[in-house]
Amino acid sequence: MKCLLLLCFCVHVVFSATFEYDDYGYKKPFDPRGHRPVVGGTERYNMPVIAPPPVSRGGSYQSRPTIAPLRGALLKAKVEQPDAGGCLHASEQMGVLCPTGCELKTSILKQERNVKTVIVEIKRDVNELSRSSNAVNSFVTGLSGHLRERQRLVDDNGNVVTTYTSDLEEQHVFIKETVDTTFPSNIRHLQQVLETIRNKIQKIEVAILAQRDKCNKPCTVSCPIPVVSGKECEDIYRKGGITSQMYLIQPDGFFKPYKVYCDMTTLNGGWVMIQNRQDGSVDFGRRWDDYRSGFGNIASANEKGFCQKPGEYWLGNDRISQLTKMGPMEILFEMGDWSGSRVHAKYSQFTVQGENSNYLMSVAGYSGTGGDGLLSGAKELSGENRTMTIHNGMMFSTYDRDNDNWLAGDPSKQCSREDGGGWWYNRCHASNPNGRYYWGGPYTRQMAKHGTDDGIVWMNWKGSWYSLKTMSMKLRPFFPSR
């Protein structure tokens, strides 16, 4: 009897303790991360060396004249796609996006088998759990019946065992209460969670089937390049290319022209998109060489065959550096959460040095609605902890090339390894636009590969444990506005 009571009590405690889970079954942490606190001993945090300020003078643009749009001409007179019907990847070695190189497609095909086994396993677990929760339920109901029977017998025996009876009654009341209220509601709750998970699994299975269907046929989109091209997107805009789409740009005569997505509508347009996240289709946990030369998909075609939708990509540090050294450049971060809110952060100056300086970045002049993510650190942190999250003046780091400000030379202390992408990590970040893509927004330490906030994070907007749905970075030459 005592054991049974104890068991009931334990189960009760366990069930109550897990009461705060959401429909995925985990609690959400709210503590700020981003930094790597000094844990005592002789270790010190070294303030970053003062970096050279960003380029703020020079530049050839006057304020923008009235633009005569090319409109019809732009869309009709187009150069045929040199690579036989497909967009090139940002890095040309990667080949044509469609029909041969769709990165999403290949990676989905590659991952499908894994996902499928995992789903089969989860499904089995869910069924198992469901069966055992049913079993617990009937066990508990049965128990209650036995107790009633026992009670009856005890009553029949009259006052022979009065003390024992009152003891038992007490216990019975306790057990009955547990059985009648706590267990059923806990089990019902558990069953709801299971049902939700089962529905989700079903959806995933359908989605996988649909994906496989889609990937069976080669895609047939082509991406014609507009006739108008220029040094960068502002140049193109001033020449009349005022629709947002993929263009060819050539910032300087010594570089080969390359494709880029130009945003011609946001804040008067003229923006070179250098980074974009929107659906998790491209892996950003890449090597130094990939970040140097760029990766991902510049654009994808809409129904009319124009590449008016940007893909997920990183333009490449060499190109970004070269663009930002031509003159004063402003940079715009635009981001959105999973409920449709959108904010931005703009910096009036942004410069990235060349590879021999490990792409040292300097930035100035914040304005915007999303909070500063580069200059002043995470506002949830204070003192030294906050200083550790400043990005201004940092060099670029990838998991295979550590230039961060966290104990150089210690391979277990590398921001990029823990935080999922290449970035201008300090020790480590207030913003992590190249982090891992988490579907849905909130994520936890347990979900993160290294227990750190490795999502697409902008701490001063959503904190460490919310991964944004969309994130993009765009450059435009700074010019006086009228």
Ligand SMILES: *[C@@H]1O[C@H](CO)[C@@H](O)[C@H](O)[C@H]1NC(C)=O
């Ligand atoms: C830095 O952060 C750690 C935990 O992350 C905390 O224990 C410590 O008190 C913080 N230091 C300051 C100066 O806020």
